[in-house]
Amino acid sequence: MSKKRKITLTAALPYANGEIHIGHLVEYLQADFWTRFQKLRGHECLYFCADDTHGTPIMMRARQEGITPEELIERNHKQHVLDFTDFGVDFDNYFTTHSDINREFCSVLYEHIEKNGHADIRSINQTYCNHDNIFLPDRFVKGTCPNCKANNQYGDSCDSCGSTYAPSELIDPACSICGNTPTTKESEHIFFKLNDFKEYLTNWLPTHTPKETANKLMEWFDEDLKDWDISRDAPYFGFEIPGHPGKFFYVWLDAPVGYMASAKDWCDKNNRTFEEIWNADDRELYHFIGKDIVRFHCLFWPSILDNAGFKTPDQVFVHGFLTVNGEKMSKSKGTFINARTYLNHLDPLYLRFYYACKLNSSSDDIDLNFDDFIARVNSDLVGKITNLASRGAQMLNKHLEGRIGDLDEDGKALVDNARAKSEEIAAHYEARDFSKALVIIRDIADEANRYFDEKEPWKAIKADPESARPILSATLNLFRLIAIYLKPILPEYAEKTETLFNESAFNWQSAQTVITNHQIEKYEYLASRIDPKQVDKIIEETKHELAADKKIKTQPQQ
RNA sequence: GGCGGCUUAGCUCAGUUGGUUAGAGCAUCGGAAUCAUAAUCCGAGUGUCCGGGGUUCGAGUCCCUGAGCCGCCA
Numbered sequence A: 001m002s003k004k005r006k007i008t009l010t011a012a013l014p015y016a017n018g019e020i021h022i023g024h025l026v027e028y029l030q031a032d033f034w035t036r037f038q039k040l041r042g043h044e045c046l047y048f049c050a051d052d053t054h055g056t057p058i059m060m061r062a063r064q065e066g067i068t069p070e071e072l073i074e075r076n077h078k079q080h081v082l083d084f085t086d087f088g089v090d091f092d093n094y095f096t097t098h099s100d101i102n103r104e105f106c107s108v109l110y111e112h113i114e115k116n117g118h119a120d121i122r123s124i125n126q127t128y129c130n131h132d133n134i135f136l137p138d139r140f141v142k143g144t145c146p147n148c149k150a151n152n153q154y155g156d157s158c159d160s161c162g163s164t165y166a167p168s169e170l171i172d173p174a175c176s177i178c179g180n181t182p183t184t185k186e187s188e189h190i191f192f193k194l195n196d197f198k199e200y201l202t203n204w205l206p207t208h209t210p211k212e213t214a215n216k217l218m219e220w221f222d223e224d225l226k227d228w229d230i231s232r233d234a235p236y237f238g239f240e241i242p243g244h245p246g247k248f249f250y251v252w253l254d255a256p257v258g259y260m261a262s263a264k265d266w267c268d269k270n271n272r273t274f275e276e277i278w279n280a281d282d283r284e285l286y287h288f289i290g291k292d293i294v295r296f297h298c299l300f301w302p303s304i305l306d307n308a309g310f311k312t313p314d315q316v317f318v319h320g321f322l323t324v325n326g327e328k329m330s331k332s333k334g335t336f337i338n339a340r341t342y343l344n345h346l347d348p349l350y351l352r353f354y355y356a357c358k359l360n361s362s363s364d365d366i367d368l369n370f371d372d373f374i375a376r377v378n379s380d381l382v383g384k385i386t387n388l389a390s391r392g393a394q395m396l397n398k399h400l401e402g403r404i405g406d407l408d409e410d411g412k413a414l415v416d417n418a419r420a421k422s423e424e425i426a427a428h429y430e431a432r433d434f435s436k437a438l439v440i441i442r443d444i445a446d447e448a449n450r451y452f453d454e455k456e457p458w459k460a461i462k463a464d465p466e467s468a469r470p471i472l473s474a475t476l477n478l479f480r481l482i483a484i485y486l487k488p489i490l491p492e493y494a495e496k497t498e499t500l501f502n503e504s505a506f507n508w509q510s511a512q513t514v515i516t517n518h519q520i521e522k523y524e525y526l527a528s529r530i531d532p533k534q535v536d537k538i539i540e541e542t543k544h545e546l547a548a549d550k551k552i553k554t555q556p557q558q
Numbered sequence B: 001g002g003c004g005g006c007u008u009a010g011c012u013c014a015g016u017u018g019g020u021u022a023g024a025g026c027a028u029c030g031g032a033a034u035c036a037u038a039a040u041c042c043g044a045g046u047g048u049c050c051g052g053g054g055u056u057c058g059a060g061u062c063c064c065u066g067a068g069c070c071g072c073c074a
Helices: A022-040 A056-065 A069-086 A100-115 A194-208 A211-222 A257-270 A274-279 A291-307 A339-343 A348-358 A370-399 A409-420 A422-430 A434-455 A457-463 A465-486 A491-500 A508-512 A532-549
Strands: A006-011 A044-051 A093-096 A119-129 A141-144 A171-175 A183-192 A231-233 A247-249 A283-290 A315-319 A322-324 A366-368
Touching: A006 A022, A006 A257, A022 A044, A022 A283, A022 A315, A022 A322, A022 A339, A022 A348, A022 A422, A044 A069, A044 A257, A056 A069, A069 A093, A069 A339, A093 A100, A093 A257, A100 A119, A100 A257, A100 A291, A183 A231, A183 A247, A183 A291, A194 A211, A194 A291, A211 A291, A211 A315, A257 A274, A274 A283, A283 A291, A291 A315, A339 A348, A339 A532, A348 A366, A348 A370, A348 A434, A370 A434, A370 A457, A370 A465, A370 A491, A370 A532, A409 A434, A409 A465, A422 A434, A422 A508, A434 A457, A434 A465, A457 A465, A465 A491, A465 A508
Parallel strands: A006 A044, A006 A283, A044 A093, A283 A315, A322 A366
Antiparallel strands: A119 A183, A141 A171, A231 A247
């Protein structure tokens, strides 16, 4: 195998005012598949994430619940960790942006912005609520759209006609917290002069982001790039900007810095250095993100990092969104499903398998279609793949003392062929084309089932049991290879298979061995079929959550 | 409103640089098998490749245009 790679990767930070839902999981699971794959290949791959804890929505949410922001983010942190753990998302560290380490990094990055002359301070007028004594983000102002006159629209754009405007242009604007009419107030803000990095980004984007992303962002490059407002006025839950009392870092400034903080926190606990884990020349650095946040990760972030002399990401991997039954997730339709709600009714194995079946390296949206979900899991994972273990292992245990022997010629050819697929499958994993890897894996299962049917070992077992041993041995070897190839996606399933085969933990190299003359254990169910009723229950429960949710006034979410 | 992406069998999706009768799995129908969690195997049908124009000897694949969906608009 090639030389040991050193990889650091991150997934976007979930916002700490809400729960993890199945849309989030598209990202955390695909990054998890990829990380586990790299680890099985023998590389060092560290997967970092954290909660994104700052900003007005957190502050207001806490105020509403009558708790402090710290209590709110602490509570959600615990829940997030639990959800990720139960879904098998194996972060090397799951940290928080509300930490001294993160504050330090923010200060360092900001000092370089100021020192190198990329900060601009000027006054702007912003919507202000005299009742709540707070500057209102656009999403916290509601009113009638100046263009189409639709009621109850946000202060930045109209959901009804799609036009964009300033909150001051709304007809009958109201503070979404207290309902009073807001005023405007002048305040000094600090801006990051992104245009200073135009040339740098022109070179960086095409080689470090997907083509679609680069093309999309380059649209803005015909004119000067606009400054980015990185400060917010008190009261604000976040970090005060060094040298600017009463001014705080905008949450989107300190959020990606959480990647570094999470890495540093891990280093401190594992006796490693940040230099080595982030900055080293032989270190590969990747971010997994959704297509909605590309401008933060592909414009501001590399500029700020480069400006302060930190290593910038080698690649930003951009994925699409999850739709459910072909539509945007919806609370009222019961398709806005929280991770916890899913876990209350179904094994995470199924969703991991299904997402892997659908995921590729493009930023197209993927669809979770419940009928397709049930069919694919029941037919492919249980009917084709798991059934191989079931029919092979049980017959071997019942009639042939559970001992795998030599393979017959046809069986050996099939096993060799499946072993030879190892690098092809690995290439698909590497390219994050999980769906293509699964197609090959499923083909192996199809061939194995065909082989088993043609050889009819159930007939041989009655006449001359020993003559069935090679057939069962080949079938089980094929199944074993499938379990190894699936291990990045279905780690627990692979572990159960290790137990069945009396083996130590599989790695990618395990696929190069053929098992002969080997005692297996009693067969335990590896996976059972999805009962469609369980899916109905998830939808029902999600609808009930909506009803409970309505008691708390809804807030704009990040 | 501006910009980008997507639209291929009932469902979910593949379709390399344009090149013979457009593919897979599931679902459906017919048959076989009964070791196995009613799990498997063999065979069959299925498509105005979103609509409309165009370029070309030839377009699902390139260009223009219309519609729907998704996202972004700093």
